[in-house]
Amino acid sequence: MLPSSAASYGSSSQVDMMVPEQFPVGLGVLVVDDDSSCLRILETMLRRYLYNITTCSQATTALNLLRKKKGYFDVVISDIHMPNVDGYKFLEHIRLEINLPVIIISFDERVIVVMKGIHHEAYDYLIKPIREDELKNIWQHVIRKKWNGNKEIEHSGSFEDNNRR
Numbered sequence: 794m795l796p797s798s799a800a801s802y803g804s805s806s807q808v809d810m811m812v813p814e815q816f817p818v819g820l821g822v823l824v825v826d827d828d829s830s831c832l833r834i835l836e837t838m839l840r841r842y843l844y845n846i847t848t849c850s851q852a853t854t855a856l857n858l859l860r861k862k863k864g865y866f867d868v869v870i871s872d873i874h875m876p877n878v879d880g881y882k883f884l885e886h887i888r889l890e891i892n893l894p895v896i897i898i899s900f901d902e903r904v905i906v907v908m909k910g911i912h913h914e915a916y917d918y919l920i921k922p923i924r925e926d927e928l929k930n931i932w933q934h935v936i937r938k939k940w941n942g943n944k945e946i947e948h949s950g951s952f953e954d955n956n957r958r
Contacts, residue, residue, distance in 0.1 A: 817932035818843040825855040825871040825883075826898070831921065835870065835898075838925045852878040859891045867935045869895045870919075873910060881913045888914055894934040898923060 822844045824835050832848045839846050849855040873880035884895050894916040902920045910918045916934040919927050
């Protein structure tokens with residue numbers, strides 16, 4: 794998992810100090826899809842990059858797992874079209890409650906569907922079948938999320954406080 798004690802990503806030396814040498818080895822990835830074959834394929838591809846993979850076939854179970862194991866996962870990859878759940882609501886719950894980057898996967902490549910995912914703040918939208926090279930760099934979303942989170946902290950407070958920082 795990515796260290797949470799990071800203060801800022803200002804210079805490359807700060808990034809080097811914050812990111813373990815073996816990163817992204819051990820990145821916690823939760824994959825959610827009602828298609829068991831897709832889950833197995835994604836798990837196999839992600840394991841090649843030494844990510845810690847947990848798979849789940851139901852969004853409600855995944856959300857409970859995310860709540861129970863807060864801090865264990867770094868990124869969620871989820872199918873947007875699953876039975877018994879609105880994938881966009883699921884995405885919203887993760888964003889508001891858990892605050893993790895979510896990558897949407899789907900066979901649906903219609904622009905309106907992709908744009909709706911982006912509107913709901915998905916970090917990426919991958920079209921099935923997913924290519925392995927698309928998964929290799931999912932860690933970049935985790936870094937970007939941490940970096941943007943730290944920028945928001947840096948920019949909060951008064952003008953004088955920001956100048957002192």
